[in-house]
Amino acid sequence: xxxxxxxxxxxxxxxxxxxxxxxxxxxxxxxxxxxxxxxxxxxxxxxxxxxxxxxxxxxxxxxxxxxxxxxxxxxxxxxxxxxxxxxxxxxxxxxxxxxxxxxxxxxxxxxxxxxxxxxxxxxxxxxxxxxxxxxxxxxxxxxxxxxxxxxxxxxxxxxxxxxxxxxxxxxxxxxxxxxxxxxxxxxxxxxxxxxxxxxxxxxxxxxxxxxxxxxxxxxxxxxxxxxxxxxxxxxxxxxxxxxxxxxxxxxxxx
Amino acid sequence: xxxxxxxxxxxxxxxxxxxxxxxxxxxxxxxxxxxxxxxxxxxxxxxxxxxxxxxxxxxxxxxxxxxxxxxxxxxxxxxxxxxxxxxxxxxxxxxxxxxxxxxxxxxxxxxxxxxxxxxxxxxxxxxxxxxxxxxxxxxxxxxxxxxxxxxxxxxxxxxxxxxxxxxxxxxxxxxxxxxxxxxxxxxxxxxxxxxxxxxxxxxxxxxxxxxxxxxxxxxxxxxxxxxxxxxxxxxxxxxxxxxxxxxxxxxxxxxxxxxxxxxxxxxxxxxxxxxxxxxxxxxxxxxxxxxxxxxxxxx
Numbered sequence: 001x002x003x004x005x006x007x008x009x010x011x012x013x014x015x016x017x018x019x020x021x022x023x024x025x026x027x028x029x030x031x032x033x034x035x036x037x038x039x040x041x042x043x044x045x046x047x048x049x050x051x052x053x054x055x056x057x058x059x060x061x062x063x064x065x066x067x068x069x070x071x072x073x074x075x076x077x078x079x080x081x082x083x084x085x086x087x088x089x090x091x092x093x094x095x096x097x098x099x100x101x102x103x104x105x106x107x108x109x110x111x112x113x114x115x116x117x118x119x120x121x122x123x124x125x126x127x128x129x130x131x132x133x134x135x136x137x138x139x140x141x142x143x144x145x146x147x148x149x150x151x152x153x154x155x156x157x158x159x160x161x162x163x164x165x166x167x168x169x170x171x172x173x174x175x176x177x178x179x180x181x182x183x184x185x186x187x188x189x190x191x192x193x194x195x196x197x198x199x200x201x202x203x204x205x206x207x208x209x210x211x212x213x214x215x216x217x218x219x220x221x222x223x224x225x226x227x228x229x230x231x232x233x234x235x236x237x238x239x240x241x242x243x244x245x246x247x248x249x250x251x252x253x254x
Numbered sequence: 255x256x257x258x259x260x261x262x263x264x265x266x267x268x269x270x271x272x273x274x275x276x277x278x279x280x281x282x283x284x285x286x287x288x289x290x291x292x293x294x295x296x297x298x299x300x301x302x303x304x305x306x307x308x309x310x311x312x313x314x315x316x317x318x319x320x321x322x323x324x325x326x327x328x329x330x331x332x333x334x335x336x337x338x339x340x341x342x343x344x345x346x347x348x349x350x351x352x353x354x355x356x357x358x359x360x361x362x363x364x365x366x367x368x369x370x371x372x373x374x375x376x377x378x379x380x381x382x383x384x385x386x387x388x389x390x391x392x393x394x395x396x397x398x399x400x401x402x403x404x405x406x407x408x409x410x411x412x413x414x415x416x417x418x419x420x421x422x423x424x425x426x427x428x429x430x431x432x433x434x435x436x437x438x439x440x441x442x443x444x445x446x447x448x449x450x451x452x453x454x455x456x457x458x459x460x461x462x463x464x465x466x467x468x469x470x471x472x473x474x475x476x477x478x479x480x481x482x483x484x485x486x487x488x489x490x491x492x493x494x495x496x497x498x499x500x501x502x503x504x505x506x507x508x509x510x511x512x513x514x515x516x517x518x519x520x521x522x523x524x525x526x527x528x529x530x531x532x533x534x535x536x537x538x539x540x541x542x543x544x545x546x547x548x549x550x551x552x553x
Contacts (some may be wrong), residue, residue, distance in 0.1 A: 037305040040296075062291040067283070070299055075458045078314065078470035081306075105312035105470045207311065231374075 004192040007217045009184035013121070031167075036079070038107065039164040040070045042157070045080035045104070047097055050087015052114040052147045059150040071157060077103040082160070085133060087147075088116035088123045091189055094130045098186065101137055101175075102198035106207070108172045109140040109160060113153065118142050135185045138171040176204035182214030187218055193225040263343045268335040271490075274510070275482025276300045282449075282485065282518050283509065289522045300482070307475035314470050316373045323369020324469075324476040325384030330361030331483035338490045339413045341500040351410035352400045356393075359487065360482060363389050366465055373468035381464020384455035384529045385448075391536035392445040392452075395438050398544035402435045403428060403495045406551050418501030420446035426432075436496040441540040443517045445532070447488050450521035452532050489514045 022028055046056055060066050060073065074080045078098045085097060101110065112133045115121035120131030133139055141162065143156035163169035175182060179200050187194050201219060204210050279300045287294030315321055337350040337358060350358075365385060370378040396413035400410075406428070407415045419427050429436040445452040455464045471476055493499060497513070500506025527535060 034305065034309040038304045038309065041299065041302040041306040065287070065292040067287060067295050068293050070295060070302055075462045076467050078468055079463070079466065079474055105314060107311060116497045121401075203312075 004187060004221070005222070006016070007184065009188065009218075010178075010181045010213065010216060011229070012181045012213075013176045029122075033236055035165055035167055037050060039161040040068075042071045042081050042109075042161070043074040043079055044071055044075055044082045044084055045074055046084040046086060046102070047100060048084075048086050049089055049093055049097075050116055052086030055113075055147050055150050055153055056086065058178055059153050064154055065205055065254060066154065069154070069157065069161065077101075078105065080104055081107070082109045082111055084111050084113060085117055086113045088121065088126075088129050089130045089133060091130055092128075094136060094186075095190060098136065099198075102196050106172050107164075107170070109164070110137050110171070111156065111160065112139045112142045113148060113156075115144055115146045118144055121146060130189060136182060136189075138174040138182075140169050140171045146247045147227070173209055176200065176207065176209035176214060177211045178213045179204060180218050183222060184216075184218040184233075187221065192221050195222060195226050197229055260345070264336050265347045266519070267338070267340065267343055267345050269334045270340065271338075271486045272479065272482055274507070275484075275486040276513065278485040278489065278514050279478075279482055281515060285515065286522050287519045289519070300478070304475050304478050305506055307478060308472050312375075312466075312470035313472055315473075316468060317355060319372035320369045320468075320473070323365045323367070323372065324473050326365025326368065327362040327480050328483070329478050330358060330365060331480055331487065334358040334487060335363070335483065337412070338487065339416055339499060340490070341503050341506050344413045347413040348411055352404055352412055353410055354406045355412070356397060356400055360389070360393070362484075369473075370468070375468045377461040377463075378465055379469045380461050381455045381457075381467065385465060386500070387529050388445060388448075388452060388455060388532050391533045392442045392540075395442050395536060395540040395544045396446065398541065398548060399439045399495070400434050401440075402432060402544070402548045402551055406431055412494050412499075416494060416501070419498040420501055424498070427498045432496075432547055432551050433548060434543055438540045438544040438547060439492055439496065440516065441543070442536065443488055443492065443513070445536065447484055447514075447516060449552060451524035451527050454526045454529055454532065454548045457526065485514050486510070 022031065032050070033053050046053065048056070058064055069093070077083075081104075083097075083101055083104060089097060101108070110133075112118065116123055116129075117133040117139070120129060123129040124131065130136060141160050143152055145152055148156070153172050162170060183200075201214065280295065280297065283299070284294040308516045334355060336345040337347055337355045339345075339347045363385060367382045370382045403415065404410045407418050409415065409418075415428075424430065444450065448456065456466070457464060461467070466474065466477060493506070493509045497509045500509070
């Protein structure tokens with residue numbers, strides 16, 4: 001029994017912060033305007049993992065036209081607001097999803113589409129599938145179904161719009177506030193040396209979202225194994241030739 | 255001109271350009287939607303996008319040059335706006351002229367290149383190198399057009415060009431005086447706006463939007479603002495050189511919107527050209543047309 005199994009994963013605390021009203025009435029009006037604009041302009045990054053992706057093209061194109069609601073596809077996590085996960089999530093895929101999620105700028109929202117993201121669906125008995133998505137990421141809205149029709153997808157997105165407008169969609173804060181919980185679950189799956197390039201703890205400090213749930217035994221484990229990020233080495237000439245020389249396919253061509 | 259009057263004009267011209275540019279972005283997206291048989295975005299969508307991008311809580315900066323690059327990109331266009339004559343306002347048009355304007359319009363691309371370079375994302379570097387190559391491709395026909403127009407009107411002052419074209423009816427417009435140069439300008443218009451079929455440097459599914467790949471929050475918002483200015487500038491330059499410019503807003507606005515709508519309506523029907531094909535195409539047909547047009551007006 002290794003060290004990781006001895007550490008229990010903490011329960012997630014529900015932080016009842018909700019819609020904090022500022023005392024200045026003008027600031028309130030400004031907040032409302034910003035939230036309205038955030039709800040009416042959503043750039044989505046669709047991480048098409050499983051079969052649910054097939055329902056997105058009709059939702060985006062002429063039949064159901066998501067652009068009516070201000071929803072457009074974007075291609076990089078830096079530009080995106082919502083992360084659509086459209087099907088079963090294998091352990092290997094989950095690593096990429098977490099990398100992508102952590103690179104998105106807040107406020108960010110996660111939508112789990114299809115039953116597979118809710119409880120594993122038909123992959124319940126699979127050894128290689130992460131069953132419950134919300135153990136690893138804070139999910140804002142689930143759209144259940146196998147697969148949900150485009151109407152259901154759009155209805156789910158409208159629910160999210162309503163949540164953003166009223167200020168209830170603040171699940172992205174939970175990731176910072178309960179980082180130890182999420183990291184614990186991630187470590188159970190990926191091993192104790194799991195790490196991402198994004199420094200979540202520093203970000204939590206920066207945004208003032210540190211709680212006593214942010215740090216814990218799992219983050220201590222992360223800091224123990226963390227290797228500092230180093231810039232990739234740029235090299236032209238010698239090194240490149242060496243790498244090409246090692247490639248067997250190149251040799252055959254010669 | 256009175257000093258305060260000039261100050262008000264310098265403030266008003268970029269703001270007006272931005273508002274009209276927002277409407278042009280909306281028109282562009284609506285045209286795209288209609289061609290694809292969609293409804294398209296609501297009327298205030300460009301404003302929602304920009305407010306949302308500026309209100310992001312995470313602003314990922316990759317260093318000082320990243321921020322200065324975006325400021326250069328937007329600032330270059332704001333400076334160019336004061337050189338474009340619009341009805342009732344001429345700003346710095348008499349002092350600047352067409353040549354300064356041509357220089358000023360290169361600053362945004364160079365600013366973007368500096369900013370993207372700091373991001374150190376390979377997709378961004380590929381994108382910006384393609385964008386600068388495309389600029390090299392369309393700038394030579396563009397300079398030919400400006401040169402020809404200046405020769406015909408006998409001045410590089412844009413305000414005077416408008417005055418000369420307004421002396422008679424449509425027959426004194428640039429498009430009648432030098433149709434070949436007008437056609438050249440129309441051909442390079444989609445390239446100056448960075449639209450299909452010359453948008454290989456954006457290429458969302460191949461190089462992940464190229465120069466914009468690392469832009470988030472306010473940086474992306476800056477680029478959205480820049481796009482508004484870009485469309486407006488293209489429309490106003492063409493109108494000023496060839497369509498009689500603007501004396502009244504009621505005739506000026508339809509002209510600039512029409513000029514921007516033409517490449518937009520054609521844009522969504524074509525796939526993209528590769529960068530070397532853009533170069534070959536631009537240096538072959540528009541340049542040939544431009545040179546013939548120049549020979550015709552110079553006789």
